[in-house]
Amino acid sequence: MAGGQRRRPTRPHRQPARRILVVTEGTRTEPQYVEGLNRYLRSRGATAIVKPVSVGKDPLKVVQKCVEKRDEAAQNDKGYDESVCLVDVDEHQTLPAAVQLAEREGIRLLISNLKFEAWLRWHAEDKRSVLTSTQLDDLVAKLGLVKGKILSQSFPFHHVHSASVTARAIDPEMRPGRKGPNPSSAMPILVELMQGA
Incomplete structure (x- = not known):
């Protein structure tokens, strides 16, 4: 180089x-699960920000709150790249309306059938039996995954990929807004998003 000057190597720009x-x-x-999964995955590609909403067991209200929180963040220049809602099937009358609103708003509505604990179960065992809500609660407690509604401190997040394999085998047509068979969960979609996919 002219004048003996050296160019400093430029650092790659981090996205x-x-x-x-x-x-x-x-x-x-x-929320405890998603935050724990965030820590476990430590993806440089994506960060999940969890917002639990106290609207009772009403998927439509969950989606409405998501729209509100997403739009509020965008107005404050802290917009999100993706918006996701996690809901259970339970016996919700508003699930079809929630699916329609989520599709219209570009929100990924991820449904667990019968409920979220089905997804937690697959971190400990690859069994697909249909259980009642109470049986499922008892099983995840017996497996040491949850105590009450509190996630175990030793929750096996390292089994998230095998849980995803189980969930996809049960519901090969998995997609946002789809109510899969009982049991099923669309949580693998969030796992992929959190890995930057």
């Missing part, structure tokens, strides 16, 4: 992590 808004129907187990 900012994609921000994922995750609005949950549950106010304890689901």
